[in-house]
Amino acid sequence: TQLLEQSPQFLSIQEGENLTVYCNSSSVFSSLQWYRQEPGEGPVLLVTVVTGGEVKKLKRLTFQFGDARKDSSLHITAAQPGDTGLYLCAGRVYKLSFGAGTTVTVRA
Amino acid sequence: EAQVTQNPRYLITVTGKKLTVTCSQNMNHEYMSWYRQDPGLGLRQIYYSMNVEVTDKGDVPEGYKVSRKEKRNFPLILESPSPNQTSLYFCASSRKGTGVETQYFGPGTRLLVL
Numbered sequence: 001t002q003l004l005e006q007s008p009q010f011l012s013i014q015e016g017e018n019l020t021v022y023c024n025s026s027s028v029f030s031s032l033q034w035y036r037q038e039p040g041e042g043p044v045l046l047v048t049v050v051t052g053g054e055v056k057k058l059k060r061l062t063f064q065f066g067d068a069r070k071d072s073s074l075h076i077t078a079a080q081p082g083d084t085g086l087y088l089c090a091g092r093v094y095k096l097s098f099g100a101g102t103t104v105t106v107r108a
Numbered sequence: 109e110a111q112v113t114q115n116p117r118y119l120i121t122v123t124g125k126k127l128t129v130t131c132s133q134n135m136n137h138e139y140m141s142w143y144r145q146d147p148g149l150g151l152r153q154i155y156y157s158m159n160v161e162v163t164d165k166g167d168v169p170e171g172y173k174v175s176r177k178e179k180r181n182f183p184l185i186l187e188s189p190s191p192n193q194t195s196l197y198f199c200a201s202s203r204k205g206t207g208v209e210t211q212y213f214g215p216g217t218r219l220l221v222l
Contacts (some may be wrong), residue, residue: 042213043198044213045210092206092208
């Protein structure tokens with residue numbers, strides 16, 4: 001059983017559309033990170049959130065940490081083909097655990 | 109350039125033949141770890157090291173060994189590989205292991221055990 005559940009598992013959208021991926025758990029996290037992994041490469045950190053209710057923006061990406069620090073979401077506005085990749089969330093309870101990821105495909 | 113390097117990138121071997129995957133980082137990071145990535149299971153930690161000569165088991169340590177004799181290197185050893193160790197392996201490093209620092213990942217090693 002995964003400590004962090006990510007949904008959806010797969011997401012395919014047209015360029016210009018918006019998308020949201022979710023990361024949920026029954027555990028309270030002291031911090032939560034989002035990574036993006038492209039084929040043939042290792043994950044690359046996008047953001048770290050530590051405060052319940054925190055919202056961070058990175059260009060067209062908006063990250064939100066739930067008030068209770070049990071869940072998080074990643075919203076991409078006007079997706080582009082360059083956003084294609086595997087999005088992983090990672091949360092720390094007493095150690096860092098990763099979700100299984102959401103594979104996002106943005107079609108041109 | 110700050111980076112984590114792994115070698116080899118691809119490896120095909122047979123059951124029982126000992127192998128080592130090397131990992132090196134040039135950022136003077138104290139914390140290093142090994143993960144395996146399998147479809148539907150995400151990244152699972154195998155072993156980690158808080159500093160030189162300090163290593164500890166992660167979530168899936170069975171069948172693996174590590175050593176940390178130097179700060180920059182953290183090799184992963186499979187003494188007797190089995191087919192269930194076929195996977196994509198990542199080495200990572202960070203300044204510390206508190207979960208708020210940036211963890212830098214290597215490019216991955218794809219291992220096939222026949």
